[in-house]
Amino acid sequence: ESLSTPSNTPETTRGMVQDPTQFDVLVMPNLYGDILSDLCAGLIGGLGVTPSGNIGANGVAIFESVHGTAPDIAGLDLANPTALLLSGVMMLRHMGLHDHAHKIQKACFDTIREKKVLTKDLGGNSKCSEFTADICRRVQDLD
Amino acid sequence: MESLGGPKWWQQASRSVSISASLSRVESPPARADATFKVTMLPGDGVGPELMTAVKDVFKAGDVPVEFDEFHLSEVQNMASEDKLEELLSSMKNNKVAIKGKIHTPMEFKGELASYEMRLRRKLDLFANVVHVNSLPGYSTRHNNLDLVIIREQTEGEYSSLEHESVPGVIECLKIITRAKSRRIAKFAFDYATKKGRNKVTAVHKANIMKLGDGLFLQCCAEVAQLYPKIKYENIIIDNCCMQLVQNPYQFDVLVMPNLYGNIIDNLAAGLVGGAGVVPGESYSAEYAVFETGARHPFAQAVGRNIANPTAMLLSAANMLRHLNLEYHSHMVSDAVKRVIKQGKVRTGDLGGYATSDEFTQAVIANLAV
Numbered sequence: 227e228s229l230s231t232p233s234n235t236p237e238t239t240r241g242m243v244q245d246p247t248q249f250d251v252l253v254m255p256n257l258y259g260d261i262l263s264d265l266c267a268g269l270i271g272g273l274g275v276t277p278s279g280n281i282g283a284n285g286v287a288i289f290e291s292v293h294g295t296a297p298d299i300a301g302l303d304l305a306n307p308t309a310l311l312l313s314g315v316m317m318l319r320h321m322g323l324h325d326h327a328h329k330i331q332k333a334c335f336d337t338i339r340e341k342k343v344l345t346k347d348l349g350g351n352s353k354c355s356e357f358t359a360d361i362c363r364r365v366q367d368l369d
Numbered sequence: 370m371e372s373l374g375g376p377k378w379w380q381q382a383s384r385s386v387s388i389s390a391s392l393s394r395v396e397s398p399p400a401r402a403d404a405t406f407k408v409t410m411l412p413g414d415g416v417g418p419e420l421m422t423a424v425k426d427v428f429k430a431g432d433v434p435v436e437f438d439e440f441h442l443s444e445v446q447n448m449a450s451e452d453k454l455e456e457l458l459s460s461m462k463n464n465k466v467a468i469k470g471k472i473h474t475p476m477e478f479k480g481e482l483a484s485y486e487m488r489l490r491r492k493l494d495l496f497a498n499v500v501h502v503n504s505l506p507g508y509s510t511r512h513n514n515l516d517l518v519i520i521r522e523q524t525e526g527e528y529s530s531l532e533h534e535s536v537p538g539v540i541e542c543l544k545i546i547t548r549a550k551s552r553r554i555a556k557f558a559f560d561y562a563t564k565k566g567r568n569k570v571t572a573v574h575k576a577n578i579m580k581l582g583d584g585l586f587l588q589c590c591a592e593v594a595q596l597y598p599k600i601k602y603e604n605i606i607i608d609n610c611c612m613q614l615v616q617n618p619y620q621f622d623v624l625v626m627p628n629l630y631g632n633i634i635d636n637l638a639a640g641l642v643g644g645a646g647v648v649p650g651e652s653y654s655a656e657y658a659v660f661e662t663g664a665r666h667p668f669a670q671a672v673g674r675n676i677a678n679p680t681a682m683l684l685s686a687a688n689m690l691r692h693l694n695l696e697y698h699s700h701m702v703s704d705a706v707k708r709v710i711k712q713g714k715v716r717t718g719d720l721g722g723y724a725t726s727d728e729f730t731q732a733v734i735a736n737l738a739v
Contacts, residue, residue, distance in 0.1 A: 233476075236636040240664060243615060243640030257575070260608050261633060268612035 239265065267292075274347050277312035279320065287320050289313040303353045306345040308334065311361070333364035406693050409460045409467035410437040414445055415669045416677035417470020420662075423679035423730040424468065424686045427705075430734040433690065433698045438464060444485050445473045454485065458492055466658050468689055470682075471665040483530040486665075491524055493659070495652040496550065497557045498523045498631060500663035501688075502638040505647060505680075507711030508720055515642055518623045519663075520561065521631020522554040523652065528628045546582040546627065551589035557653070558590075558625035559597045569601040570594070573610050573626035573634065586627055611637060639664040646678030646719045649685035651692075660689040675725040678717040680706055683733060705736040 232238040235258045241248060242262070246269060254262065267276040273293035280288045291309035299305055311334055318327035337343060343360045344350025412418040428435055440457045442449055449472075461467055474484035483491070502517040504510065531543040555572070562570050572590040576583035587604060594602035605613070607630045613620060614637055624634065639648040648663030662681040671677045683706050690699035709715055715732040716722025724732075 236632045236664075237666060239611070239633050240636035240640040240645065243637055244644055257629075260575075261611055264608035265611035265615060265637070268615035272612070272616065 235262075238262070242266065242269070263292075272347070273309065274306045275308045275312070277309055277316050279313065279316045281320070285320075287317070289317040289320070303355055304346060305354050306347050307354055307358060308338070329365050329368045330361070333361045333368060336364055337361050405434040405436045406466070406695070407436050407438060407464045408689070408693075409457070409464045409469075410439045411442060411457065411467060411469035411472075412439070413470030414443050414473035415471065415666075416671050419672075419675070419677055419726055420470060420679050420682040421468070423726060423733075424682055426730055427683060427702060427733055427737070428686070431698060431701055431705075431737045433702070434695065435690070435693070437468075442472060442485060442489075445475055449485055454488065454492075457489070461493060461657055465656060466660075466689060466693065468660045468682075468686060470661065473669070487528060487530060490652065493657050494524065494654040495657065495659055496522060496524045497554060497653045498635075498650060499561065499653065500635045500638065500648060500650040501684075502642055502648060502663070504642050505710045506707060507713055508643055508647075508716075510642055512618050512641055515618055517618065517621055517638055518561070518565070518567065519631065519634055519638055520554065520558045520623065520625045521635065522550060522625075522627050523631065524628075525550050526628030544579070544582055544629075546585050548585060548589060551586045551627075552593055554625060554627075555590040555593035556596075558623060559593055559600055562600050562623045563597065567600070567623050569603065569622040571610075571621055571624050572602070572604040573607050573624055573630050574604060575607050575630075577606060583627070590625065607633075610634065614638065614641065636664045644678075644719050645681065646717065647680045647684075649681050649688055651685065651688060658689070658692055660685045660692075675727055676718050677726050678719050679726055679730055679733075680710065680717075701737055702733075704738065705733045708736045709733050 232241045235254070238249075238252070239262070242265060246266070252262065263276075263278070264273075267273050270276065273291070276292060278290060278292050280290070291313055293309055296305060312331065315327045315331045315334075318324070318330070337357065337360045338348065341350070343352040343356050345352060345354060345357050410421060412421040425437065427433075438460050440453070440460060442453050442457055472484070472486045472489070474486055489495075498521040500519040500521070502515055502519060504513050504515045525545045525547060527542070527544045529543060529545040531545065532540055534540050558570050561567075570590075572587055574583040574587050576587045590604065591602070594600070607626075610624075610630075611634070614634070618638075618641060626634065635648075635650070636645070639645050642648065645662065645664035645666050645668070650661055650663035650665075652659045652661065662685060664681075668677055684703055687699045687703035687706070690696075690702065709729065709732045710720075713722075715724045715729055717724050717726065717729055
């Protein structure tokens with residue numbers, strides 16, 4: 227039993243830090259969303275692994291990763307593609323391509339779970355291309 | 370800063386000592402003081418009254434020389450009126466120090482945009498809210514050994530209670546940021562950091578979006594920072610700040626921010642060390658000090674069930690005793706609370722235990738080194 231059901235944003239913030247499993251879907255205005263989405267990204271590993279989508283009317287949508295441009299590692303094959311890849315998965319779902327979305331998401335999660343080819347930000351030593359190649363291999367195996 | 374110092378001379382006037390002694394600055398008092406300090410008490414709603422009982426019981430057992438002037442002001446219990454507010458204010462003006470629970474703000478709009486809680490803050494000009502985020506020894510959380518101070522401007526900003534519906538279905542809400550109040554809170558933060566020997570002050574804002582409002586706040590913080598060359602000054606955007614707090618809170622020391630962000634960060638930080646039941650807080654004006662919990666939540670679901678955690682209120686009461694220069698009694702209370710938590714045998718539900726509020730309070734009393 228949740229003794230302290232949050233009834234406003236500050237309490238929700240506290241609840242999110244203490245026991246995020248009490249929440250499922252949250253809807254909120256602009257500023258709170260900005261704050262809470264970053265907070266929750268922090269809880270799951272940061273902006274490098276957090277996907278997002280912007281949905282408009284008539285099916286118009288833009289899916290994007292919300293991390294920075296990381297100029298210090300640009301062009302060095304070191305970046306973690308997870309955030310953008312999972313945003314792509316969201317996009318496939320939006321388009322109704324659920325099978326493809328499921329396969330790619332599973333492959334991505336399995337690669338991360340195995341911990342053999344992780345990029346530096348996830349604690350590994352592999353390159354972006356190696357991480358990606360592993361996911362591609364799994365996707366092909368799943369076919 | 371005067372409001373952080375010891376008791377004012379007019380508090381000394383209530384002591385039965387000679388005139389010359391009352392006019393001079395008080396030296397460390399003996400373990401048993403000659404007379405009592407008068408403190409205003411406002412139990413508030415929800416579990417407030419239960420927590421106040423815990424404070425009174427512990428003070429009585431520890432022979433603490435404090436006398437409480439109790440007031441009951443509540444919007445939800447229909448005990449709110451202008452007269453009551455005035456009575457409370459005049460008691461505050463006499464005593465200068467208060468301890469309080471939260472006055473619950475009903476969600477429905479009853480014709481007055483500012484809640485009693487806000488109006489009290491404004492009338493007493495309690496502009497600075499300070500929340501101490503300290504990990505409790507013996508109670509493990511994801512991040513241990515935390516020691517943060519969160520300073521929040523709490524009289525303007527998003528809580529200015531200025532809203533209007535210019536067109537049906539379209540509400541405009543005004544967020545007010547003034548140079549005077551921003552400088553005031555920034556100066557408070559740096560003075561606080563100086564007095565407590567802290568190294569860094571970080572301003573939290575969203576000036577990339579609210580360029581004029583938060584931009585002004587940020588500018589004021591930067592200006593005041595220049596007067597304190599020994600203290601490092603940084604700034605961080607509110608969303609990134611929340612993320613950093615859950616990933617690596619150790620990078621922060623003292624944080625200063627406007628109203629809404631302060632409310633959010635107070636609660637977030639309370640969650641990091643164990644929840645609303647363990648974090649003490651206080652509010653200051655130039656003349657008054659009000660001691661309360663850090664995360665202000667009436668916790669209505671717990672009323673009468675004897676399950677609320679008295680830790681936050683007891684630690685805040687201990688801070689109040691330090692403010693009154695009753696160092697010995699302050700340590701006595703806070704040490705007892707920390708000892709009970711460290712032992713881990715008597716813990717309330719929010720910390721994973723099964724004890725009632727009363728059992729916890731009794732355990733604290735048993736641990737008072739009288």
